[in-house]
Amino acid sequence: MSASGKKIGALIVDDEDLARQVIRELLQSHPEIEILAECSNGFEAAKAFAEHQPGLIFLDVQMPKLTGFDVLELIGTDVSVIFTTAYDQYAMRAFEVHAVDYLLKPIGRERFEAALERAKSRLGEKMLSAYELAAAARPPQEFLERLVVRDGTKVTLIPVGKLDYAEAQDDYVALASQGKKHLKQQTIAGLEAGLDPDGFVRIHRSYIVNLERVVRIEPYGKDSRLAILTDGTRLPVSRAGYARLKALLDGRK
Amino acid sequence: MHPLLTRNRFGLYLLAWIPLAAILIFLTTSGGTLSWLESAAIVTPLCAVYAFVCLSAWYTAKSAPIRREAALRLTLGHSAAAALVSSLWVGLALGLVYLLSKTSAFQGLDLRFAPQTRIFFGAGFLLYLLAVAYHYVILSLEASREAEAQALKSNVLARDAELKALKAQVNPHFLFNSLNSISALTSVDPVKAREMCILLAEFLRMTLGLGEKASIPLAEELALLERFLAIEKVRFGGRLRVEENIDEGSRSLMVLPLLLQPLVENAVVHGIANLPEGGFIRLSSHSHDGRLAITVENTFDPESTLARRGGMGLSNVRRRLESRYGEQANLQVSADARRFCVSLLLPAETGEQHN
DSSP, X not given: OOSSOOOEEEEEEXXXXXXXXXXXXXXXXXXXXXXXXXXXXXXXXXXXXXXXXXXXXXXXXOOSSSOHHHHHHHHOSSSEEEEEESSOHHHHHHHHHTTOOEEESSOOHHHHHHHHHHHHHTTTOOOOOHHHHHXXXXXXXXXXXXXXXXXXXXXXXXXXXXXXXXXXXXXXXXXXXXXXXXXXXXXXXXXXXXXXXXXXXXXXXXXXXXXXXXXXXXXXXXXXXXXXXXXXXXXXXXXXXXXXXXXXXXXXX | OOTTXXXXXXXXXXXXXXXXXXXXXXXXXXXXXSOHHHHHHHHHHHHHHHHHHHHTHHHHHHHSOOOGGGHHHHHHHHHHHHHHHHHHHHHHHHHHHHHHHTSSTTTTHHHHHGGGHHHHHHHHHHHHHHHHHHHXXXXXXXXXXXXXXXXXXXXXXXXXXXXXXXXXXXXXXXXXXXXXXXXXXXXXXXXXXXXXXXXXXXXXXXXXXXXXXSXXXXXXXXXXXXXXXXXXXXXXXXXXXXXXXXXXXXXXXXXXXXXXXXXXXXXXXXXXXXXXXXXEEEEEEEEETTEEEEEEEEEOXXXXXXXXXXXXXXXXXXXXXXXXXXXXXXXXXXXXXXXXXXXXXXXXXOOSOOO
């Protein structure tokens, strides 16, 4: 089908055996697609991705520990993704809005072929950012429960309750948790949008702080302040940041 | 429909005019030019007419609801209306006085009334504004009563809808995933695919049937759960292990239909489905001392989706228990590092005949 005779390497990621089985079967009539690996969870998927560099991934949305969106965050977006889901109205809407390929289970031949064709035509195109997609798929009034960070091949999950503060560093945010810092490729505004605004405050252009960690606020120079955290860390607080912090603390009383 | 035009309200409204008329009589006689009798002869019919005229304030009040930004416009508008209505009223008064002055009893009344015209105009003006204010009060009272009634109604509706939803509770996620499993099995294991179809059909049929009953023997609920778990076992394979520890004596006791189903579903969705290596679900029940104790236990990952764990299903079960048994029932949730446990304690009802 594809103009070049080159095969397209694919990953199938789903925690259910039978669900992978269906996709494998549907791919049998597509010799141009080569299944490089099958993964039953997100960690395996991230590892297999690094190992095989596939061009195409069939990615289940609901999986234990790491969801399909988490996996996408970890592997980046230089790959064609076809999401699969049984029923998740928010994810489905997000896929529709952002024109992301997806398949509903049970997966029918016709829809499968159409999605595959489209994915092949998009091969190598960059998708929109994984964060945006994940944010769009999150039900309203729900916030991140944990953050996913990759350091080389190691994947770390940080429950948001264990996040002390986040600091913007160019294209990255440094997540401070339990005395360690983890770098994650994300904007601080993007991170802020995913965190519960009742628990996390943007105290500065470059800082978000976990409200639980703030011990006190000290004046610092003219017009600015410092937030002192439980572990002694001192973070700058801008004037606007102080106003937000104060509004939140007053609201809590 | 004007709110005051019901029988008892209208009577009260007219009664309220008596002291107003009395005050007006007092004011107009205090000038010294009119006698009590003369004043009463003028004021009484005029107030009777004005009582009806002031009812019209309802329509102006209704068409111009109070808003802060329009305060000035409202004040000016109502004042102008009051001045106009009051002028007409004074005109009417002058006409009446003129007619009266033609009779022998009230000769020269028109001359003696003239100094009181201003008082009449002022009274008419204020009374009309009073009527406007009064109607605004009535309007806001009605609005709040309506809001209350609306809230009550939507509450009842929500309750109804909730009950209906509880009774026909099949998670679409479960349904579609099961169908996907069947579709996968058709080629690799047709016999198993057929088995799964039967299981699913039985589960759905039971769900539909049980929802209609007020209570069912625990054995029936367990039969439903067996189907449910058998289906999920096909999906999750070795990841789902089920243990049952059911005391024979408790099987015939009556429980609310589909009471345990959401708990077991939670155990799968929030427990097993979040564990890459899977885990167990343990159902146990026993009865003693007139109480039926049921527990649903499962392995879970305390770090994942903590907030949503239990969630809706649990609070629904709690509410149903409360409305059915009141203080007689008890639901407890406990969790340790890897085990999540919901315990129910219900009155042991041997109940009606099996139907």
